[in-house]
Amino acid sequence: MRRVSVTGRLFLVVMLLAFAFPFLPLLVASFSFRWHWPALLPTQWLWDARETTPFPVGWDYLFSPISGLGPAFLNTVVIGVVTALLAVVLSLPAARVLARYTFRGKGVVEFFLLVPVIVPQIAVGMGMLLLFMRIGIARTYVGIILAHLVPAIPYAVRILTSVFQNLDPRYEEQARTLGSGWLSTFRRIVLPMVLPGVTTAFLFSFLISANIFLLTFLISGGRLQTLPTMLFSHIESGAPLDATTAGLVLIVSVPGLVFLMISDWLTGDHAALGRTSFGSRSKKERP
Amino acid sequence: MSRNFFRDRRVVIFLGLAPAVGTLLFLFVGPLLVALVQSLGHAPIYRVHRFPTLEFHRQVLFSTRFRIAAVVTLYYALVPTFLATLLGVALAVTFSRRVRGKRFLSFFFRLPLVVPYLVGAAMVVALFANGGLIARLLYAAGLIESTGQFPRILFSAGGWGIMLVYLFKQVPFTFIIVTAVLSGVGPEYEEAARTLGASRMQAFRFVLLPRIMPGVVTSSLLVFAFNFQSYEIPYLLGATFPATLPVEALRRFNVPDLTRRPEAMAYVVAITVISGIVLFAYLRLYRRWERSRGGVG
């Protein structure tokens, strides 16, 4: 393998700075109390002002029951977990079929299962709100979870299809000819082999759900807050280096960070994220 | 009988596909149909009974506001798509070489990908606002005397703030997809080409690029599709006027007068159609390119 050139190395460093550095000022801002133009660093820190503020600010505010951060965090996690579970359960059979069988109209089905990713969510969201109002699930957990399934299922199907593609059906057949029942074949042979892929699909669907803003915003109508909708209203009404917003940005980044660490630890492969989503498809498409 | 029934290929295929396809039919096609029907004047919930009428579509499509919005939306979507693809491919190719600290680098190169776009928005505001950190650094260095001298990146028609957020998220996205494709290609081809006397540029153009092209097309397609319909970023960082199509759509959705909702629906139908046309044209172009390449090579 070729060594990276000097310009290449410089490029990598610049990119590293562009992606990692922006978190730093927010970290500083989250501990600031007064940080007005043109100060390069806060002129007063949070810990010096705690006694004199009329109400908690910054981290104190975020971690007090007032901010609503707790419920928002819990909502995000609950909605994310249920969405991910449903997405995986609903996508598993489809993925197995797409990986194992060729049939007429397969291309159409594959395309249909991909389209939600590229069709404007604002169109889906507005129509969905009216539909959900009709059946009485707008502004409920159910409504939000169902909304989140729209972008989650296509990814889950993609990931799980590649999982089944890598799973040789002959293992199953062999186990069954050796007298193993369907259930035990599934439990002993299939499950262990697909589990890492299923976990990835689950994590990926969770991440998608945890990062959705617009669909939640439209369907929840302010009644249920998640981390992204909470962050939205803070950015909308807050100053650039406002301590509370900055702290919230860091908290909202937590699910993603955890996801990244788990997926690295699970796969030991930094490229897995790309391969399991759409990279594999492109490879397959090569003429 | 039932055992055989469940062994039937067609039944297995149908039952396998049913959960995912059925869910999406209900959750995805259903809402789109609702939006379409409402835009055609059927919205009894808001006391609009004028189905079928093209009145709302006409009202929207023939307004200057819509045309300007369509142009800026395309502009805000296309520029970052192009730049993200360029930078993402360059990053992936550079990264595929022997680099020290690969795991460390890769962690940070993927970090923006896993946080919401709103996080990027907060960062861009903190750094690039006229009273933000970069302006303060320039002020401290004596390069500017007031906030007004710092270039206006946010909240202006140029949309640089919006595009910066897109880049922050989408360079990593392109990077990761191209990296995945590259890891399937392997370094052998390129090295063989170099050994046979190809320049670095030639090796990239004639050996590497054709192999990663499908990945590049996929990622840029998804990036464009996202940018074109994004709401929160242009809402938070864009100018009051011109606004993007999704922002205009939600503005109309939010007027207290509910009988005007079909206008908003006409907007989202237009957004869907325009986005579809662009994506379709792009895919056609790619297929033609691929075919022509097949013809020559």
Add this chain to the structure above:
Amino acid sequence: MKRIRRGALRFSLLVMTALAVLACGDRGAADPGDAAAFREAFLAGRLSWTEVEERAAREGEVEFYHWGGSEALNSWMETSARPDIERYDIRLNLRRSDTRDVVDLILADMATGRGPGEGTVDMVWINGENFRTLKDNDALFGSFAALLPNSRYFALDPDDPASSVNLFDFGTPTELMEMPWAAFQYTFRIDTERVRPEDVPRTFAQLEEWMRANPGRFAYVAPPHYIGTTFVQTLMYEKNPDGTRYEPFLQDPADLGRGEFIRLVKPAFEYLRRLEPYLLGGGGTEGRRGSPVYPATAGALQSRFVGGEVDFDMEFGVFDVDRDIRSGVYPESVRNIIFPESGMITDKSFLAIPWNAPNPAAALVAVNALSSPASHLSKLADIGYAPGLDLPLLDPEDQESFRQAAPDLHGVTAEELAKHEAPNVNARFVDVIDAIWMTYVAERSEREFEEIVADAWDSVVR
């Protein structure tokens, strides 16, 4: 395979049931027919307050929707409103939401056939065109305000001139369908580190001079955000060619007439266009528009003010400066100013109960709890919200504690502020003003002003 399928089926049924429980678990338990009967009996005065309190405790919770963009207010809700309401065995569910979204939610519930007791919202902090929209759609609980025990602290007698601020909300008669909750005056603020108090303009004409001398240092919030709409209204008062300031704008648009309206507001909108080059992001010289920046929210303007980009901030609330200095939002050098002398808009905001409130009795008890002198006092002392009740109706002792609790006004006096009070426009003008501003100023349409107003007028007034 069949066994697996059945297992999967059972699992998905389980999930669906769980989801259904989740969905329904938060529905109010009250019987709808019962709620309708309660509403009728209460409004007819057939129920004692004890009976209302008993029913409220049975309902057990209240859904309170309020704008949640203020950390100060959110804090007060938690530390003061919650214990005050939960004392009556009512759990307070605070829902932070844009008021426009709440109106939408209530109307959508009604459109899908949810009657009394079946809605989502019990009470909402509201005023202006949002209140009018609810009223126009018969979406309000009814004339409850005077029936609350604590209504004795509010001037609600139509014959008393002091009552008009409680009985009219942006010109819309409240008909006692909402309870006054807080009073706000629209004030401008400066940073004395950047603008010397003696250079401060006192009229929009002087502001124009100041802006020409200091191009790029002023911005106002974009309508339809209410801070932006109020800015335009304030300007309309001063630029009213008849010198009658706010008077013509109090009546219903239909009574004023389109032609007259055009004549009265044209100078104000011409002013806005003329000044564009001197706004933040403007071209800086006559005729060069540049790309003026209109912050979308009050928060966005404030962040530019403390970020050193502009020298003026504007918001409703005379005590904000004190609060925001103490909480680190403002530098210590920020002061209120008297601007413009032609009138600083003063209004009240209210608590309203929707027609289909799921817990109507709890809502009544909660509104009553938040209408006590003690509650208004803590709101003033803790977060600087001027009381919505009328001080002259309180005991002298209580009046004194309100005077003691009032935060510092930083740069102005209560007398000056009172002298420059002006009422809000009729709510029906608000959408017209927003539509004109969007086309004439933001979009800078080439069409004649008269034509633009006509369009806006016809689409809104009808």
